[in-house]
Amino acid sequence: MRSVFCCPVFDEIRDFPELLERFRRGEHSADTLLLVNNGSTDGTAAVIDGFIENGLPVERVDVHPNEGYGAGILAGLNAARGRYLGYMCADGQVAPEDVARVLWAMERAGPGTIVKVRRVSRGDGIFRWVQSRAFNLICLLLFRTLTTDINATPKLMERGAWERMELK
16 A cells, blocks of 8 residues: 545535545545544544445544544554645545645655645635744744644655654
8 A cells, every 4th residue: 555644524515525435436546535434423434434344445443432633544544554644634625636746746855745736826814824824833943844834734654754754
């Protein structure tokens, strides 16, 4: 398996089926979509199971209770198998072509690289804009990240990079 994208899902039964439909049509180009049922109570698990039963390359991981988006990402990436591991939201914010772009960039990148998109504009208010700039500056100073949008997804990395991080 070449690539696995992890998507935490929490009570998004109205949003994430579109992601699955796009995936079914092959618009994402990832090998497997690993959906993390992140403590959902709205029938999310049954929808995921339906896609699995229909033969889609979808896997499910359950997290109960919901401990936040980050915990869902960790659970998914810890369960994922593949050469490249990535994550993104499941609510339709990520365009299918962005997944294809990060896969393309990863295959051409050197070892230890983490690939992600950069959002040009989000239309956020001034408070969110200032908060985001401050966070990006902190990441630059602490980790030497050369990006103006550290939070943008999808993000993709080699399995070895994920394992070396030892995130908890």
